[in-house]
Amino acid sequence: MPESRVPRLRRFLVCEPRHFAVQYAINPWMQPDVRVDVDLAQEQWQSLIRVYRSHGHSVAAVEPVPGLPDMVFAANSAVVVDGRVFGSLFHAPERRPESIHYDTWFKTAGYDVYRPESVAEGEGDLVWTGRYMLAGTGFRTTREAHREAQEFFGHPVISLTLVDPYFYHLDTALFVLDDDNIVYYPEAFSPGSREVLARLFPEAVLATRDDALTFGLNSVSDGRHVFIAPRAEALADRLAGHGYVPVPVDLSELHKAGGGIKCCTQEIR
Ligand code: ARG
Numbered sequence: 001m002p003e004s005r006v007p008r009l010r011r012f013l014v015c016e017p018r019h020f021a022v023q024y025a026i027n028p029w030m031q032p033d034v035r036v037d038v039d040l041a042q043e044q045w046q047s048l049i050r051v052y053r054s055h056g057h058s059v060a061a062v063e064p065v066p067g068l069p070d071m072v073f074a075a076n077s078a079v080v081v082d083g084r085v086f087g088s089l090f091h092a093p094e095r096r097p098e099s100i101h102y103d104t105w106f107k108t109a110g111y112d113v114y115r116p117e118s119v120a121e122g123e124g125d126l127v128w129t130g131r132y133m134l135a136g137t138g139f140r141t142t143r144e145a146h147r148e149a150q151e152f153f154g155h156p157v158i159s160l161t162l163v164d165p166y167f168y169h170l171d172t173a174l175f176v177l178d179d180d181n182i183v184y185y186p187e188a189f190s191p192g193s194r195e196v197l198a199r200l201f202p203e204a205v206l207a208t209r210d211d212a213l214t215f216g217l218n219s220v221s222d223g224r225h226v227f228i229a230p231r232a233e234a235l236a237d238r239l240a241g242h243g244y245v246p247v248p249v250d251l252s253e254l255h256k257a258g259g260g261i262k263c264c265t266q267e268i269r
Pocket of ligand 1: 030071073075259
């Protein structure tokens, strides 16, 4: 274990939960028409942004659009590697219009945007490790989109099959700690995918179902600090044992839609 882990400053893209609500159910966390406290969601989200900035990360924001209650989950709208933007095509018709607004933000910022032909939900399922693109499928993003992403980025895309509906996006079951290592919950994956992860990341930190259910795997790491849900205390303690510095940020109101810290955070690389 390195004496001191070194953070790398990041550029994040986010979207304020001004119009956040749970109006439809497209994952098992969502109880349609459950009451959400938008003010609390906004406060929690603002604290995430403050914490990112106080750790030196830069944060840009897309303007939220009324009628798109899940737009706060910025991670789903694209995956950006080497300045190349692979946009999104949502599985749920309710979320499809979100892509246009994110695409517009990227185009205004001077990027070209590739629009996938097959269902692809950005960093929700396409997770860049610094070496490979880990790609989830089973609930949302399709295998066909994995092929498109490989063709687009020219980096190896490793397809992984998700099997537990509570962990419907790859970023609910796995996150990247740094260029060398990841954390994941093995039972969220098919047996073959589990074997693939074990071969690629023999030193990975393995998580429990509890770690995953408390949104502990929907975390963001800068290589040193791990921005993590406070209820995922057991996992945070284990990460501290590996030399990382857990930084708890509570997004409990957003959990009602099945999203957490990583879902609210897209990284522009
Ligand atoms: N309600 C959203 C959906 O089901 C939550 C998305 C969470 N985002 C994520 N990156 N896992 O699509």
